[in-house]
Amino acid sequence: MHSYVGLLTLGAVGGFRLGDMAAQLFFFLLLLWLLKKFAWGPLMNTMQKREEYVASEIESAEKNRLEAEAASKQAAEQLNQVRQEAQKMIEDAKNAGLKQEQDIIEAARLEASRIKEQAQKDIQNEKEQAIQALQAQVASLSVLIASKVIEKEITAGDQEKLINEYIKEVGEER
Numbered sequence: 001m002h003s004y005v006g007l008l009t010l011g012a013v014g015g016f017r018l019g020d021m022a023a024q025l026f027f028f029l030l031l032l033w034l035l036k037k038f039a040w041g042p043l044m045n046t047m048q049k050r051e052e053y054v055a056s057e058i059e060s061a062e063k064n065r066l067e068a069e070a071a072s073k074q075a076a077e078q079l080n081q082v083r084q085e086a087q088k089m090i091e092d093a094k095n096a097g098l099k100q101e102q103d104i105i106e107a108a109r110l111e112a113s114r115i116k117e118q119a120q121k122d123i124q125n126e127k128e129q130a131i132q133a134l135q136a137q138v139a140s141l142s143v144l145i146a147s148k149v150i151e152k153e154i155t156a157g158d159q160e161k162l163i164n165e166y167i168k169e170v171g172e173e174r
Contacts, residue, residue: 134170137170138170141166141169141170144166145162145163145166
């Protein structure tokens with residue numbers, strides 16, 4: 001056994017044994033290989049999957065942000081459109097009210113004109129009837145005067161006095 005121990009210590013440098021170093025190097029390389037195969041690979045796969053997941057989440061969040069901005073713009077456009085439609089409806093209602101007001105005023109004006117024309121016609125008819133009644137009275141007075149003149153002979157002064165009296169009677173009857 002001594003020969004084996006001597007062999008191992010043969011290459012000892014500064015109190016290190018070459019055999020121990022080779023064994024440690026072998027086991028260290030074996031440990032690295034095992035770590036790479038069973039720990040590093042799955043760990044790197046997990047890290048890769050995690051990186052892809054985070055990247056997809058960031059991409060999804062960016063996509064959602066862009067969709068939210070688009071939806072916000074669309075909502076703002078719809079709100080403006082609704083405001084414009086409401087403004088148009090208000091303007092239409094105002095215009096309809098003004099037109100209705102003008103129609104009512106025009107109808108009232110036409111009705112007043114019709115009533116005025118009818119009143120003028122009624123006045124004209126009443127005037128004509130009054131003239132006819134007056135003419136009838138004048139005729140009857142003329143007949144009456146003629147009959148009284150026939151009954152007595154009158155002078156020009158009496159005739160004028162008689163005419164004035166009858167004119168007064170006609171005026172009082174009105």
